[in-house]
Amino acid sequence: MTNVLSSPELLDPVNLRDLAAVPVASGYIRESVAFRSDDVSHLSTEYADSLWNRGIRTVIDLRSPGEAAYTGRGPLAAHAIAYHHIPLVAEVAAPAAMNQALPQVTTPDHVGQWYADLLESAAPQLATGLTVLALSPGGTVFHCAAGKDRTGVFAAALLSAVGADADAIADDYARTSAELPRLHARVQMIMGGFLPFDFDADSMPSGAMMGAERTSMTVMQRTLVRRHGDVLAPLRAAGLSQELVELLRTKMLATQ
Numbered sequence: 001m002t003n004v005l006s007s008p009e010l011l012d013p014v015n016l017r018d019l020a021a022v023p024v025a026s027g028y029i030r031e032s033v034a035f036r037s038d039d040v041s042h043l044s045t046e047y048a049d050s051l052w053n054r055g056i057r058t059v060i061d062l063r064s065p066g067e068a069a070y071t072g073r074g075p076l077a078a079h080a081i082a083y084h085h086i087p088l089v090a091e092v093a094a095p096a097a098m099n100q101a102l103p104q105v106t107t108p109d110h111v112g113q114w115y116a117d118l119l120e121s122a123a124p125q126l127a128t129g130l131t132v133l134a135l136s137p138g139g140t141v142f143h144c145a146a147g148k149d150r151t152g153v154f155a156a157a158l159l160s161a162v163g164a165d166a167d168a169i170a171d172d173y174a175r176t177s178a179e180l181p182r183l184h185a186r187v188q189m190i191m192g193g194f195l196p197f198d199f200d201a202d203s204m205p206s207g208a209m210m211g212a213e214r215t216s217m218t219v220m221q222r223t224l225v226r227r228h229g230d231v232l233a234p235l236r237a238a239g240l241s242q243e244l245v246e247l248l249r250t251k252m253l254a255t256q
Contacts, residue, residue: 011042011043011044011047012043012044012047013037013038013039013040013043013047013143013147014038014179014182014183014186015036015037015038015146015147015148015176015179015183016035016036016037016038016040016141016143016147017035017036017037017175018031018032018034018035019033019034019035019036019155019158019159019172020032020033020034021172022159022164022168022169022171022172023164023168024159024162024163024164024168024253025163025164025165026163026253026255027253027254027255028253028254029162029252029253029254030251030252030253030254032054032055032056032139033139033140033251033252034133034139034140034141034142034158034252035056035139035140035141035142036141036142036143036147036151036152036154036155037141037142037143037147037151038143038144038145038146038147038148038151038183038186038187039063039071039143039144039145039146039147039186039187039190040059040074040076040141040143041061041068041071041072041073041074041076041190042071042074042190043074043075043076044075045075045078047075048074048075048076048078048079049079051076051141052076052079052081054139055138055139056076056081056138056139056140056141057080057081057082057136057137057138057139057140058081058082058083058084058132058133058136058137058138058139058140058141059073059076059081059082059083059084059140059141059142059143060084060086060129060132060133060140060141060142060143060154061083061084061085061086061087061142061143061144062086062087062088062125062129062142062143062144062150062151062154063085063087063143063144063145063150064087064089064090064091065085065087065090065091066091067145067191068085068087070191071190071191082136084129084132086125086128086129086132087125088118088122088125088126088144088150088153088154089118089122089150108211108213108215108216108219109215109216109219111209111211111213111216111219112215112216112217112218112219112220112222112223113219113220113223115149115152115153115156115216115217115219115220116219116220116223116224116227118149118150118153119153119156119157119220119224119231119234119235120224120227120234122153123234123235123237123238124238124239126153126154126157126235126238126240127235127238127239127240129142129154130157130158130161130235130240130244130248131240131244133158133248133251134244134247134248134251135247142154142155142158145187145190145191146176146183146184146186146187147176147183148176148183148212152173152176152212152217153220155169155172155173156169156173156217156220156221156231157231157232157235158248159172160221160230160231160232161232161240161245161248161249162248162249162252162253163249163253166218166221166222169217169221170214170215170217170218170221171214173212173214173216173217174212174213174214174217175212176212177211177212177213180210180211180212184210232245
């Protein structure tokens with residue numbers, strides 16, 4: 001089933017960005033190789049064409065099976081773009097249920113702890129996603145619904161693998177803050193029929209879960225270092241080899 005947006009200004013992604021802007025330890029990330037985004041199943045034909053023209057040849061969809069089935073692939077399916085559905089969670093709880101299930105997630109620190117737990121539980125999927133990105137030709141866009149939580153965890157793993165430090169990763173995550181009002185509106189418009197009938201601003205999860213505070217990503221990284229020694233350790237345990245990391249760096253990085 002495909003939901004039709006009624007607001008043209010929210011049809012296209014509002015949180016899509018090239019990771020080339022993120023500094024790394026040596027050299028720099030090539031342009032048009034890796035993009036993070038909010039939902040790319042809903043966009044205009046013109047925007048889909050622009051992504052193709054920018055070199056996008058692969059989509060990694062991190063959403064749950066229900067979300068992906070609800071929206072379909074959208075206009076990008078008209079192009080020869082590979083699609084890989086790698087859900088990091090089995091389902092997305094309705095807002096009321098999320099508030100009930102995650103009452104402890106009320107501060108940026110709590111969000112960071114939740115991100116660390118997610119990276120650990122989804123380590124096999126994250127390792128698979130990094131493998132897809134390393135081996136796919138052209139540019140790759142990875143996304144969830146808002147491009148914040150699941151996308152933020154994937155971006156942190158990717159950027160860690162190619163040599164970005166903790167501050168750069170947290171800075172990249174926090175860039176989403178500027179787009180939160182439009183993101184919330186866009187997610188509600190796209191997924192409204194998938195969520196409870198009485199879904200409105202009053203029933204949405206509140207507090208830190210709805211934000212993108214730099215502290216959350218900093219806490220995630222510190223938590224993983226404390227538990228495992230570094231951010232990528234759970235992915236290596238799940239099969240991410242050093243050879244694959246080197247392939248990823250070869251694809252993404254250029255020297256000064």
